Amino acid sequence: MPPIPRTSLPDGTVVPALGLGTAMMGEQRQRAGVEVAALAQGLDLGMTLIDTAEMYGDGRAEEIVGQAIAGRRREVFLVSKVYPHNAGRRSAIAACERSLKRLGTDRLDLYLLHWRGSIPLAETVAAFEQLRRDGKIVRWGVSNFDAGDLAALCALPEGRHCATNQVLYHLGERGIEWALLPWMRARRMPLMAYSPLAQGALLQRKALAAVAARVGATAAQVALAWLLRQRDVVVIPKAADPAHVAANRAACDVTLDAAALAALDAAFPPPAGPTALAML
Numbered sequence: 235m236p237p238i239p240r241t242s243l244p245d246g247t248v249v250p251a252l253g254l255g256t257a258m259m260g261e262q263r264q265r266a267g268v269e270v271a272a273l274a275q276g277l278d279l280g281m282t283l284i285d286t287a288e289m290y291g292d293g294r295a296e297e298i299v300g301q302a303i304a305g306r307r308r309e310v311f312l313v314s315k316v317y318p319h320n321a322g323r324r325s326a327i328a329a330c331e332r333s334l335k336r337l338g339t340d341r342l343d344l345y346l347l348h349w350r351g352s353i354p355l356a357e358t359v360a361a362f363e364q365l366r367r368d369g370k371i372v373r374w375g376v377s378n379f380d381a382g383d384l385a386a387l388c389a390l391p392e393g394r395h396c397a398t399n400q401v402l403y404h405l406g407e408r409g410i411e412w413a414l415l416p417w418m419r420a421r422r423m424p425l426m427a428y429s430p431l432a433q434g435a436l437l438q439r440k441a442l443a444a445v446a447a448r449v450g451a452t453a454a455q456v457a458l459a460w461l462l463r464q465r466d467v468v469v470i471p472k473a474a475d476p477a478h479v480a481a482n483r484a485a486c487d488v489t490l491d492a493a494a495l496a497a498l499d500a501a502f503p504p505p506a507g508p509t510a511l512a513m514l
């Protein structure tokens with residue numbers, strides 16, 4: 235099995251470019267065992283970056299993650315997110331401590347502001363820096379920030395410590411290629427692509443199925459391989475079905491040649507001009 239591609243964060247830390255999403259996990263008590271097993275399977279397959287948030291399942295997704303990483307915390311690069319309304323100087327610290335408790339750990343590898351809210355960015359950055367000094371988080375970043383928001387953040391004295399921006403990015407949603415992705419690339423800031431399968435909606439597209447048939451892969455694998463070929467993009471599909479977890483890992487085996495890439499560009503064109511950031 236070919237290795238999972240790796241991406242470097244601005245501080246030089248190397249993470250797997252294919253990780254595990256957790257949205258919707260923890261929402262149904264009877265699914266908990268399946269979800270814990272799916273995450274553990276993903277870790278066994280080397281997808282050791284886990285993305286979660288205090289929002290998911292109202293904290294219960296973090297509890298599912300806590301069960302999946304129990305006894306193997308050191309293998310994992312753990313990402314969680316704070317609600318904008320909890321991102322104040324003191325409230326972010328309290329929210330982080332609640333997340334750590336649910337996750338059963340004493341530190342997050344990466345803590346993200348889930349989206350920009352009304353609390354001044356400087357206040358959130360001050361809280362993140364405090365958490366970093368206290369060893370509760372190793373680094374921080376943001377999510378759902380368009381280029382203007384990111385520029386405002388990076389202009390703050392400690393804004394340069396922002397490690398990443400997690401945004402909606404998949405074949406059917408390529409607007410970030412116009413300005414945001416080049417802006418981040420120019421600053422060597424990797425991007426995290428969420429909903430890489432458009433929550434499953436992409437898999438219904440005939441053009442994707444046609445390319446998949448040509449390259450001998452599934453539609454989901456082509457959608458993931460298309461993102462993974464960009465070495466500064468971390469891709470975090472969510473899968474609770476064990477067959478999906480295995481298939482997603484095998485997306486690293488899929489090579490898209492020039493003809494496949496051209497067919498994908500024709501069916502899912504890149505932006506022709508400035509496009510506002512899409513978000514879920």
Ligand SMILES: NC(=O)c1ccc[n+]([C@@H]2O[C@H](COP(=O)([O-])OP(=O)(O)OC[C@H]3O[C@@H](n4cnc5c(N)ncnc54)[C@H](OP(=O)(O)O)[C@@H]3O)[C@@H](O)[C@H]2O)c1
Nearest residue numbers: 255256257428429430431432433454471472473474475478
């Ligand atoms: N920062 C943000 O605002 C934000 C927003 C949305 C998402 N996210 C993060 O990004 C992660 C991924 O996004 P997402 O959960 O919205 O959607 P997604 O990963 O695009 O799609 C998940 C759906 O695809 C299915 N699936 C997964 N692998 C498959 C495969 N190989 N073949 C067929 N179907 C497959 C899953 O089914 P099963 O579960 O049944 O396997 C699930 O229904 C989230 O879980 C979350 O961690 C962040």
